[in-house]
Amino acid sequence: MAAPGDRDAIRRHRRLATEIKASLRDLRNQLSLLNHRVVTRLELKDIDLDCLELIARDGPLGPTELARRAGLHPATMTGILDRLQRGGWIIRERDPEATDRRAVTVRAMRDRMGELFRLYSGMSTAMDEICDRYTDAELETIADFLTRATRAGEDATTELS
Known part of the structure; x- marks a missing residue:
């Protein structure tokens, strides 16, 4: 400073x-x-990919929780989940821990995720090469900055809600 x-x-x-x-x-x-x-x-929509990322990273998730995290209306989430399920990206399962027997969770199909990872492999490799140029201390600083920037974005989003 x-x-x-x-x-x-x-x-x-x-x-x-x-x-x-x-x-x-x-x-x-x-x-x-x-x-x-x-x-x-x-052959997905941008929002489908966003939701698939949340499911793969944080899942399994209930549709309502997924809608909340994605900032979407639950009715919109139904269409997204239908498309992802038809494409073989996710599976809906009964939630064994729920008191409501109708409750479901959504999880990503791991065998399909390899296809997604291959499409991002060029960027992933480039990021590995970039990170290799920095010391651990510098990477810690960058990681801290990105974490704080993400929180600032979350706060700004909440403010606009």
């Missing part, structure tokens, strides 16, 4: 912060384009 009276340091700090924010916007755009290419190849 710049010293309070050092104007050059303050300007430099602001310039660097502005560059980081611009780079994050550029990264978001590139990831959006990559995701769009992936869903086109898989």
Whole structure:
């Protein structure tokens, strides 16, 4: 952080912060384009991929919880889950721990996830190569920054809700 009276340091700090924010916007755009290419190849919709990612990462999940995490109406979630199930990406199962016997959970089909991982392998390899250029201490700083930036995004999203 710049010293309070050092104007050059303050300007430099602001310039660097502005560059980081611009780079994050550029990264978001590139990831959006990559995701769009992936869903086109898989014949999915963008929101289907978002939900599949949540299911694969955090599942099994109930449809209501998934809708909450995705910021979607439960009725919208039904159509998404129908498409994902027809495509063989997920399976709906009765929730053995639920008191309501009608309750279901949704889990990703692990055998289909390899197809998805292959489409992202180029980006994954590139990220490994980028990370190899940094020390563990630098990676810890980057990981901390990204975690804090993600929380800031979550807070901003909640604020707009």
